[in-house]
Amino acid sequence: MYDVVVVGGGISGLSAAYALRRRGMAVLLVEARPEVGGALRSLTTADGFVLDCGPNTVTSSDETLWQELDELGLGNQRITADRRGARRYILLRGRPELIPMRPGAMLRSPLLSTPAKLRLLAEPLVPRATTADESVAAFFTRRIGREPTERLVDPFVSGVYGGDPAATSMKAAFPTLWAAEQRAGSLLRGMLTAPRATGQKRARGVLFNFTEGMAAWPRAYAAGLGAEAVWTDTLATGLEPLGDGWRLEVARSGRSQLLEASAVILATPAHVTAGLVEALDRAASRALRAIPYAPMAVVHLGYLREHMAHPLDGFGLLCPAVEGRRVLGILWPTSLFPDRAPEGSVLTTSFIGGARMPQLAALPDAEVLALAEEEHAAILGARGTPQLRHVTRWPQAIPQYVAGHDERLAVLERMEASWPGLYLLGNYRGGVSVEKCWRNGAALARRLVARARATA
Numbered sequence: 001m002y003d004v005v006v007v008g009g010g011i012s013g014l015s016a017a018y019a020l021r022r023r024g025m026a027v028l029l030v031e032a033r034p035e036v037g038g039a040l041r042s043l044t045t046a047d048g049f050v051l052d053c054g055p056n057t058v059t060s061s062d063e064t065l066w067q068e069l070d071e072l073g074l075g076n077q078r079i080t081a082d083r084r085g086a087r088r089y090i091l092l093r094g095r096p097e098l099i100p101m102r103p104g105a106m107l108r109s110p111l112l113s114t115p116a117k118l119r120l121l122a123e124p125l126v127p128r129a130t131t132a133d134e135s136v137a138a139f140f141t142r143r144i145g146r147e148p149t150e151r152l153v154d155p156f157v158s159g160v161y162g163g164d165p166a167a168t169s170m171k172a173a174f175p176t177l178w179a180a181e182q183r184a185g186s187l188l189r190g191m192l193t194a195p196r197a198t199g200q201k202r203a204r205g206v207l208f209n210f211t212e213g214m215a216a217w218p219r220a221y222a223a224g225l226g227a228e229a230v231w232t233d234t235l236a237t238g239l240e241p242l243g244d245g246w247r248l249e250v251a252r253s254g255r256s257q258l259l260e261a262s263a264v265i266l267a268t269p270a271h272v273t274a275g276l277v278e279a280l281d282r283a284a285s286r287a288l289r290a291i292p293y294a295p296m297a298v299v300h301l302g303y304l305r306e307h308m309a310h311p312l313d314g315f316g317l318l319c320p321a322v323e324g325r326r327v328l329g330i331l332w333p334t335s336l337f338p339d340r341a342p343e344g345s346v347l348t349t350s351f352i353g354g355a356r357m358p359q360l361a362a363l364p365d366a367e368v369l370a371l372a373e374e375e376h377a378a379i380l381g382a383r384g385t386p387q388l389r390h391v392t393r394w395p396q397a398i399p400q401y402v403a404g405h406d407e408r409l410a411v412l413e414r415m416e417a418s419w420p421g422l423y424l425l426g427n428y429r430g431g432v433s434v435e436k437c438w439r440n441g442a443a444l445a446r447r448l449v450a451r452a453r454a455t456a
C-alpha cells in the first residue's frame with residue numbers, strides 16, 4: 001500500500017513524485033517507456049553532437065528550482081545559455097530579421113510598416129473585450145492591429161504551442177494578458193500597473209540546459225527517487241476506487257499487477273488520462289479526449305561552420321505563416337551552448353508540422369530531411385551535405401489550448417472534487433513549458449502532503 005502512485009514519468013509526474021518523497025511519503029512512479037523523461041529526451045552521437053529531441057531550453061528565475069537541481073547533484077551540470085540567447089530572429093521576406101527588444105528599436109525595425117507602428121501606439125485607446133473569450137488572433141488583431149499579429153504574435157504561438165493563433169484560446173493560453181486587459185482596459189496599462197507583492201523584485205529569467213542535454217534532469221530525479229520507487233516499462237491500464245483509496249492495474253514488462261494507494265496522480269497525456277478515468281466519469285473522459293494535440297517532427301542537422309552563410313548569432317528564428325515556409329522555426333543550439341557540436345561544426349534544430357501544417361510532420365524521414373535541408377539552404381544559406389541528420393517524431397507533441405479549454409478544465413475540477421485522492425496533472429493544464437510543469441507538480445505535492453497531515 002503506497003501513499004501515492006504517480007502515473008507518468010514526464011517532468012510533471014517526476015517533480016510531484018520527488019517532492020512527495022522528500023516530504024516522507026511512500027511513493028511509486030510508473031512509466032510506460034523504458035526510461036523516464038517524457039518529452040525531455042536527449043542523445044549524444046558518436047561524433048560528439050548533443051541532441052535535445054524535445055525541449056531545448058528551460059527558462060526560470062525560481063530559487064527553489066536551483067536548490068532542487070543542486071540537491072539532485074545537477075548543480076555542476078547546469079549550463080546557462082550564452083548572452084546571444086537574447087537575440088531572436090523572425091523571418092521577413094525570406095530573410096532572418098532581429099526582433100527589436102526595446103521600443104526605440106521597434107520604431108526603427110523593418111519588421112513592421114509605418115502604419116502598423118502607428119497603429120501600435122493606439123493600443124491603449126482600444127476598448128476591452130466584452131466576450132467571455134476570444135482567439136489569440138482576434139484578441140491581438142483588435143488590440144494591436146493585423147500586421148503585428150501576423151508578423152510577431154503568430155510565430156510566437158507556433159514557437160510555444162506549435163499552435164494556430166486563430167484556433168488558440170486567448171484566455172486559456174495567455175491568461176495573464178487576458179486578465180491585464182480585463183483589469184486595466186489595455187495591455188500597456190495592464191503591464192505598467194501589474195500588481196506585485198510588496199518588496200518583490202522581478203527576477204530575471206535564466207535560460208538553461210545541462211551538459212548532457214535536457215534528459216539529465218529526469219535521470220537525476222529517477223536516481224533521487226531510487227530504483228524501488230520508479231518502475232519503467234510499466235503501463236497503467238486500469239483504475240478503480242478501493243475503500244478510502246485506489247487500485248491501479250499495471251502491465252509491468254508485459255505482466256499484469258495490482259497496486260493499492262491512498263492517492264493516485266495521473267500525470268499522463270490527456271488522451272491517456274481519458275481512458276483511465278472513463279469508467280469513473282464519462283464527462284471528464286470526453287473533456288480530456290476533446291483536447292487536441294499538434295504533431296511535430298524535430299530535425300537536427302549538423303553542418304561544417306564554413307558551410308553556413310548566416311552567423312547563427314542568437315537563439316534561432318521563427319517563421320510567421322505569412323512567409324509561407326515549411327518549417328515553423330529553426331533553433332541554433334551551438335550558439336547557446338557551444339559544446340553541442342564537435343569543433344568547427346554547428347548544430348540546428350528545426351520544428352516541422354504543428355497545428356498549422358500537421359501533414360508535414362507525418363512525411364517519411366527522407367522527405368522531412370530533404371525539406372529541412374532545402375529550408376536551411378534558402379533561409380540560412382547552408383550548402384553542402386550535413387554531417388549529421390536526425391529526425392524525432394512526436395505524433396502528439398503539444399496540447400492545444402483551443403476554444404472551450406477552460407470549460408473542459410472546469411469539468412476535470414468537478415471530477416477531482418467528487419473523487420477524493422485522485423489528481424490530474426500534466427501540460428494540458430496550467431501551461432506547457434517545462435518550468436510550469438515542474439512548478440505544477442511541486443505545488444500538487446504540497447497540497448497532497450497538507451491533505452495527508454489534515455486527515456492523519
Ligand SMILES: Cc1cc2nc3c(=O)[nH]c(=O)nc-3n(C[C@H](O)[C@H](O)[C@H](O)COP(=O)(O)OP(=O)(O)OC[C@H]3O[C@@H](n4cnc5c(N)ncnc54)[C@H](O)[C@@H]3O)c2cc1C
Nearest residue numbers: 008010011012032038039054055056236426427432433434
Ligand atoms: C518537440 C518539443 C519541444 C519542446 N520545447 C520546449 C522548450 O524548449 N521549452 C519548454 O519549456 N517546453 C518545451 N516543450 C514542452 C514541454 O517539454 C512539455 O510540455 C513537458 O515536458 C510535458 O511534460 P509532462 O510531464 O506534462 O508530459 P510528458 O512529458 O508527455 O510525460 C507524460 C509521461 O506519461 C507516460 N505515459 C503515457 N501513458 C502512460 C501509461 N498508460 N502508463 C504509464 N505511463 C504513461 C509517457 O510515456 C510520458 O513519459 C516542448 C515539447 C516538445 C514535444
